[in-house]
Amino acid sequence: MYDLIIVGAGPAGLSLAARLAQSPLRIALIEKQNETALADPAYDGREIALTQASIERLEELGAWQYLRADEAAPLRRADVLNGNSPFVLGFANRRGKDALGALVPNSAIRRTLYQTAKAHGDCDLFAGESATFVKRDAETNYVRLSDGRILAGKLLVGADTRFSPLRQSQGIGAHMTDFGRTMLVCRVRHERPHDGVAIEWFDHNQTIAMLPLNDSQSSFVLTLPADAMQQLGALNDADFAAEIENRTQKRWGALALTSARFLYPLVAVYAQRFVAPRFALIGDAAVGMHPVTAHGFNFGLASAFLLGREIAEAARKGADIADPQRLARFDRLHRRATLPLFTATNAIAKLYSDERPLARLARSAGLRLMQATPGARAVVEASLRG
Numbered sequence: 017m018y019d020l021i022i023v024g025a026g027p028a029g030l031s032l033a034a035r036l037a038q039s040p041l042r043i044a045l046i047e048k049q050n051e052t053a054l055a056d057p058a059y060d061g062r063e064i065a066l067t068q069a070s071i072e073r074l075e076e077l078g079a080w081q082y083l084r085a086d087e088a089a090p091l092r093r094a095d096v097l098n099g100n101s102p103f104v105l106g107f108a109n110r111r112g113k114d115a116l117g118a119l120v121p122n123s124a125i126r127r128t129l130y131q132t133a134k135a136h137g138d139c140d141l142f143a144g145e146s147a148t149f150v151k152r153d154a155e156t157n158y159v160r161l162s163d164g165r166i167l168a169g170k171l172l173v174g175a176d177t178r179f180s181p182l183r184q185s186q187g188i189g190a191h192m193t194d195f196g197r198t199m200l201v202c203r204v205r206h207e208r209p210h211d212g213v214a215i216e217w218f219d220h221n222q223t224i225a226m227l228p229l230n231d232s233q234s235s236f237v238l239t240l241p242a243d244a245m246q247q248l249g250a251l252n253d254a255d256f257a258a259e260i261e262n263r264t265q266k267r268w269g270a271l272a273l274t275s276a277r278f279l280y281p282l283v284a285v286y287a288q289r290f291v292a293p294r295f296a297l298i299g300d301a302a303v304g305m306h307p308v309t310a311h312g313f314n315f316g317l318a319s320a321f322l323l324g325r326e327i328a329e330a331a332r333k334g335a336d337i338a339d340p341q342r343l344a345r346f347d348r349l350h351r352r353a354t355l356p357l358f359t360a361t362n363a364i365a366k367l368y369s370d371e372r373p374l375a376r377l378a379r380s381a382g383l384r385l386m387q388a389t390p391g392a393r394a395v396v397e398a399s400l401r402g
């Protein structure tokens with residue numbers, strides 16, 4: 017009998033396992049992918065902008081220490097541009113630290129969290145196994161692995177992607193917004209320096225982001241309607257590089273592709289509840305963000321810490337780790353921490369891809385208003401710090 021069963025060893029599930037590694041709890045961590053893929057995850061094009069708060073959490077877990085020196089690139093400032101307007105809305109860390117955060121490949125985050133969870137030990141990993149919910153009685157959840165084994169645990173946690181089958185198995189609905197757009201990500205090397213500045217450029221009919229990486233490289237992020245993106249897929253690497261030089265108007269000079277290209281359809285998800293009896297959701301299964309404000313994993317890590325704290329405290333006091341009051345507090349606090357930015361992110365993503373004349377006016381006015389309202393900027397900068 018396990019105390020805790022976590023389904024999904026993505027960044028969120030691994031973070032929770034690592035957060036509780038020092039506790040005396042017996043943990044089962046179930047993951048569809050095999051152990052080789054967990055130990056050495058393939059590069060998936062995602063460069064995760066980590067807030068300072070997330071960096072501190074990863075340091076506290078011991079995961080940050082496993083990063084190789086060239087894997088974290090400092091993010092000094094973020095500038096937001098609108099169409100052809102020369103106006104720039106800039107965000108920086110005004111709280112002493114020199115950087116807003118850091119960019120780290122998602123594959124490196126997964127690898128280092130896996131190393132952390134493994135190093136600490138009292139966690140049984142069931143890799144290469146898909147889990148399905150079977151039933152729950154007063155004290156226990158039962159979960160079936162794809163090889164037929166049944167695991168029993170006091171608390172079940174779903175960290176199984178934004179389309180979480182476990183969430184559905186608990187009768188928990190989710191608000192989903194399909195943006196009808198696809199995000200393409202790849203690494204490029206460029207002629208002109210980026211100076212550690214991320215650019216988010218809401219151009220007309222396309223959104224481009226350039227996220228500063230080490231070694232004169234950036235992560236190129238292009239968002240287009242799904243059908244327009246399909247046409248780009250047919251281009252070979254050289255033609256694609258020429259195409260994106262054009263699309264970036266040579267702001268970064270000549271560009272050369274240095275990685276494969278990866279596509280992500282954009283669907284934002286917010287679970288109606290994050291808890292049920294003896295059950296909780298973390299990571300994207302709870303809050304699946306549109307990537308434009310770069311907060312999905314930052315929120316996922318925060319959810320692992322919030323839930324982990326409730327579980328660890330209950331365990332220390334010899335209380336039930338699935339105490340409904342504790343789960344309700346996790347639900348309340350995580351909702352409070354995420355709902356405003358989730359709502360604002362969806363509104364930004366919709367407004368800044370809307371080309372109708374009134375929307376264009378609102379886009380321009382929105383950035384200037386933000387610039388002129390120190391309180392609003394401070395709120396955004398606080399959220400970027402985490």
Ligand SMILES: Cc1cc2nc3c(=O)[nH]c(=O)nc-3n(C[C@H](O)[C@H](O)[C@H](O)COP(=O)(O)OP(=O)(O)OC[C@H]3O[C@@H](n4cnc5c(N)ncnc54)[C@H](O)[C@@H]3O)c2cc1C
Pocket residue numbers: 023024025026027028029046047048049062063064065066122145146147148175176177178181199201280298299300301305307310311312313314315316
């Ligand atoms: C292009 C892009 C850019 C992004 N940029 C940022 C950024 O800058 N900053 C940021 O904070 N976030 C960013 N994100 C978001 C971030 O990548 C996600 O929030 C994060 O990866 C989600 O982690 P997770 O563990 O919740 O889910 P996932 O990564 O989806 O992992 C879930 C795991 O569960 C496993 N699984 C699913 N079902 C089962 C089952 N039944 N049994 C066993 N295992 C199962 C899956 O195999 C998977 O390994 C970005 C996302 C994208 C797409």
